[in-house]
Amino acid sequence: MGLKIIIAAGGSGxxxxxxxxxxxxxxxxxxxxxxxxxxSDKSLDKRIFEKEGVNFFVxxxxxxxxxxxxxxxxxxxxxxxxxxxxxxxxxxxxPDVVVGFGGYISFPxxxxxxxxxxxxxxxxxxVVPGRAxxxxxxxxxxxxxxxxxxxxxxxxxxxxxxxxxxxIRTERFKDDRSxxxxxFGLDINKFTVLVIGGSQGSHALNRTFxxxxxxxxxxxxxxLQVIHITGVKDYEWAISAYSETGIDYRVHSFVxxxxxxxxxxxLVVTRSGASAIFELAFLGKxxxxxxxxxxxxxxxxxxxVFSRKGAAVHIDEKDLSAESFARAIExxxxxxxxxxxxxxxxxxxAIPGASELMAQEVFKVKKI
Numbered sequence: 273m274g275l276k277i278i279i280a281a282g283g284s285g286x287x288x289x290x291x292x293x294x295x296x297x298x299x300x301x302x303x304x305x306x307x308x309x310x311x312s313d314k315s316l317d318k319r320i321f322e323k324e325g326v327n328f329f330v331x332x333x334x335x336x337x338x339x340x341x342x343x344x345x346x347x348x349x350x351x352x353x354x355x356x357x358x359x360x361x362x363x364x365x366x367p368d369v370v371v372g373f374g375g376y377i378s379f380p381x382x383x384x385x386x387x388x389x390x391x392x393x394x395x396x397x398x399v400v401p402g403r404a405x406x407x408x409x410x411x412x413x414x415x416x417x418x419x420x421x422x423x424x425x426x427x428x429x430x431x432x433x434x435x436x437x438x439x440i441r442t443e444r445f446k447d448d449r450s451x452x453x454x455x456f457g458l459d460i461n462k463f464t465v466l467v468i469g470g471s472q473g474s475h476a477l478n479r480t481f482x483x484x485x486x487x488x489x490x491x492x493x494x495x496l497q498v499i500h501i502t503g504v505k506d507y508e509w510a511i512s513a514y515s516e517t518g519i520d521y522r523v524h525s526f527v528x529x530x531x532x533x534x535x536x537x538x539l540v541v542t543r544s545g546a547s548a549i550f551e552l553a554f555l556g557k558x559x560x561x562x563x564x565x566x567x568x569x570x571x572x573x574x575x576x577v578f579s580r581k582g583a584a585v586h587i588d589e590k591d592l593s594a595e596s597f598a599r600a601i602e603x604x605x606x607x608x609x610x611x612x613x614x615x616x617x618x619x620x621x622a623i624p625g626a627s628e629l630m631a632q633e634v635f636k637v638k639k640i
Contacts (some may be wrong), residue, residue: 357385391413
């Protein structure tokens with residue numbers, strides 16, 4: 273009989289997709305492994321889990337307020353309910369190991385694991401740990417990291433940490449530009465920019481990028497085409513805005529097979545969530561990173577690591593303008609050596625075997 277593992281990951285694809293990658297790596301090592309997932313009750317989580325054909329449970333899509341307020345009352349009520357439901361799930365399923373990928377969903381599940389004496393592993397995707405993981409580190413038997421730069425934030429917990437990278441679904445990604453271009457019906461001879469506004473979209477990023485197209489030199493404009501993933505809210509607006517640019521474009525609110533968009537691109541403009549930037553690094557894609565700027569976002573530190581290592585251009589949103597965007601795009605369009613160097617440096621930061629390395633850590637924890 274194989275290992276039984278529960279993996280807690282939810283709230284965004286950035287948490288769920290690495291969890292799916294880990295599950296596949298575990299199954300590759302132990303074909304009899306029984307793997308169950310716990311996510312949030314968001315429609316996105318359910319859609320991903322159902323599409324992947326995995327067994328899953330859901331807890332609430334609860335979120336800790338950033339400041340003390342009356343909103344803490346319903347938060348703690350939901351948390352208590354989610355901890356109780358997690359205890360019920362763990363009691364019924366009797367897993368050997370529980371794995372958490374950060375975010376709210378990890379908290380009640382790993383707390384329940386601690387209360388029941390079940391061994392656990394936590395993955396920290398970002399350079400600076402999130403609020404849930406910062407509390408859970410002390411309870412976990414093993415901590416695995418996407419960035420070596422995270423270690424100083426762990427304090428006394430650093431002794432049980434291992435740097436393994438960010439698990440990605442390597443079997444889904446192939447570096448085949450012509451295949452990606454065909455999938456989007458674009459021109460193989462044009463320079464393709466992929467713009468990703470984030471799973472919820474980002475109006476500031478979306479708007480400023482489209483505005484920047486009017487500032488490009490005419491020769492660049494004629495040679496450019498864009499795939500723009502806007503998020504649902506900006507979809508209709510973006511189609512209307514692009515119609516005035518004179519540039520060939522493909523606008524999508526969401527792309528299920530993001531690997532096709534990655535493959536088609538020569539340059540990617542994106543937020544700096546760990547999952548996306550490590551997927552792009554695996555393919556050696558040049559990036560312009562615009563970190564999500566709001567409360568408790570740790571994307572700036574992710575972007576700084578990549579930019580300091582020559583693997584991305586980093587622009588803070590407060591410094592972002594149509595003109596600065598245009599300069600960055602034109603600079604890389606006109607300097608293909610610099611573009612190539614960005615991609616090569618990014619590839620050096622990817623750890624293609626991260627899923628397998630994390631699976632090994634899970635098996636080690638079971639044997640402790």
